[in-house]
Amino acid sequence: MAEPTPKPPVVIRRFAEIVGHAPQKALLAQAEARERAHHAYLFTGADGIGKRRVAYAFIARLLCKQPIALSPGADPSLGFEACGACRNCIRVFETPTWYDDRAPFPAKEDAPELAPRHPDVMTLLPHGQYIKISQVREVLRIVPFQPVEAPVRVVVIDDAHLMNDEAANALLKTLEEPPARTRFILLTSLPSSLLVTIRSRCQKVAFARLSDAELMTMLTQLNADPAAIARAIPLAQGSARAAIELLDDPLGAIWEPLARELLTVRDQPSVHALAASLAEIPQLDAVFDRVARLLRDALLIRTGASAAAHGLFHRSLVDALTTWAQSQSSESILHRLELVEDTRQLTRTFNMQARLAFERLLLEISAPVGAEGARPMLARRDIL
Ligand SMILES: [Zn+2]
Numbered sequence: 001m002a003e004p005t006p007k008p009p010v011v012i013r014r015f016a017e018i019v020g021h022a023p024q025k026a027l028l029a030q031a032e033a034r035e036r037a038h039h040a041y042l043f044t045g046a047d048g049i050g051k052r053r054v055a056y057a058f059i060a061r062l063l064c065k066q067p068i069a070l071s072p073g074a075d076p077s078l079g080f081e082a083c084g085a086c087r088n089c090i091r092v093f094e095t096p097t098w099y100d101d102r103a104p105f106p107a108k109e110d111a112p113e114l115a116p117r118h119p120d121v122m123t124l125l126p127h128g129q130y131i132k133i134s135q136v137r138e139v140l141r142i143v144p145f146q147p148v149e150a151p152v153r154v155v156v157i158d159d160a161h162l163m164n165d166e167a168a169n170a171l172l173k174t175l176e177e178p179p180a181r182t183r184f185i186l187l188t189s190l191p192s193s194l195l196v197t198i199r200s201r202c203q204k205v206a207f208a209r210l211s212d213a214e215l216m217t218m219l220t221q222l223n224a225d226p227a228a229i230a231r232a233i234p235l236a237q238g239s240a241r242a243a244i245e246l247l248d249d250p251l252g253a254i255w256e257p258l259a260r261e262l263l264t265v266r267d268q269p270s271v272h273a274l275a276a277s278l279a280e281i282p283q284l285d286a287v288f289d290r291v292a293r294l295l296r297d298a299l300l301i302r303t304g305a306s307a308a309a310h311g312l313f314h315r316s317l318v319d320a321l322t323t324w325a326q327s328q329s330s331e332s333i334l335h336r337l338e339l340v341e342d343t344r345q346l347t348r349t350f351n352m353q354a355r356l357a358f359e360r361l362l363l364e365i366s367a368p369v370g371a372e373g374a375r376p377m378l379a380r381r382d383i384l
Helices: 022-033 051-063 087-093 108-114 133-142 165-176 196-201 212-221 226-236 240-246 252-264 268-279 284-302 315-326 330-349 354-366
Strands: 040-044 121-124 153-157 182-188 203-206
Touching: 022 051, 022 203, 040 051, 040 196, 051 087, 051 153, 051 182, 121 133, 133 165, 165 196, 212 226, 212 240, 226 240, 226 252, 252 268, 252 284, 252 315, 268 354, 284 315, 284 330, 284 354, 330 354
Parallel strands: 040 182, 040 203, 121 153, 153 182
Antiparallel strands: none
């Protein structure tokens, strides 16, 4: 008889264990401690930076039977957080994939299994393209009743911008007259796509991208290979999820030498050889993404904007990038960026042989300003 599959361990993520987002965690913990918590929160910020993790740590705090001080020995007015050990906490954190850093982030279609196992936590995720009115109605049917076990019930609306108009309007009525002992947490990377009336009913908690130092702390805790961490951080642009996915980047260590060659290649035989090397990489899309990022870096250098925001994807290639960018104009770099997408479409939709497609692209990238031959073959007007 086959052994039963062992249950994966529950990964606890309390506030203290989530890297970054200190002001947001403090705000939530303090509001709760001072009984000034809002009935509806809107968590905003880029995808993959940790909004969901903080949301579930906060839910555990709300449901926890024995909350503990946010920082040991600290003033209690600074707030409390989940103990991570009581029966309520365990059930909130028992949703396996979202709390295990190394597990793949699941497709939204797999969502039902991801609902926390606590009866007072409800999670709405898109069914197909949208969060539909039938899903919102199901929630609204339940919220007038008392929570089953916990002092409060929490409804999470994940990717809240994907509520269709009917669903959003149905929810709005409830946010205007919130039921007692129910909290809503809406998560979104696109707050401007939400109804203004919904936004105005929620307390906004804006999350920032993680700093490089925070990403470093997080990836180091995962015992990842230091070389993979060093490659992942600049490409992740402050997203924890992107950084984790990049640890298993298919291009990994092979990309940097190719990128350097791409910036310096001049003569036809070298173009042919490099095109052949790029065409051998099975993940063509990843190659096109990288070429586009390389040209974007060059554009930032050319326009003097490279110090802005999170800077360059290819920091280790800054010398080669600068030399190449100085030989170009902003317009000529933009033209080459356009050709990258054009070439991607040629290989994807029209089955152009990858080697030939890269040759065409590389000849353009290596051509001096004004000597470009290729024009995008698939300009939008031609497709439509
Ligand atoms: Zn607890």
